[in-house]
Amino acid sequence: MAQKIVFLDAGHGGTDPGAVDGKQNDPIYSREATYNLDLVAKTKAALERCGVKVIASRLTDATLSLQKRAELANKSGAGIFVSWHCNGGPDGATSRGIEVFNYYKSVNGAKLANAIYGRLDDVSPWSDRGVKEAGFYVLKYTKMPAALIEAGFINNTQEEAALASPT
Secondary structure: OOEEEEEEEEHHHHHHOOOOOOOOOOOOEEHHHHHHHHHHHHHHHHHHOOOOOEOOOOOOOOOHHHHHHHHHHOOOOOOOEEEEEEOOOOOOOOOOOOEEEEEEOOOOHHHHHHHHHHHHHHHOOOOOEEEEEEEHHHHHHOOOEEEEEEEEOOOHHHHHHHHHOOO
């Protein structure tokens, strides 16, 4: 039996911080790219403990174009693509929750997104935002089933603290 391969993408990075908590004097000052990288590292370690081979778009704070991320995934031999992100909004926003996206009308992408969301919903204390369709570049241009996770709101004080926690 061939080893399963998963491609993990840590969204943003390098010169693109993604969502940023708007005030540097907050108890926690956050850049989305940092949390995305941490989430990929933790997911990678967990999958590898289960015998899954993982290829990551980046394991350092590097700048990668969306096109490069899709190209790397398509050349990797991976059976699925998962991109980690965090939502953003005004500092101290009350918006909260996780959501998982798949490309419009992608049957296999929807199956993947629903499976991921179901597991995240089991372990997340935050309100549900569900599975949604979107035309994000990395969902559109990857050749395998693909999902993009928004793992909470970086500008929601409670979710930001949870994302910043090592656990």
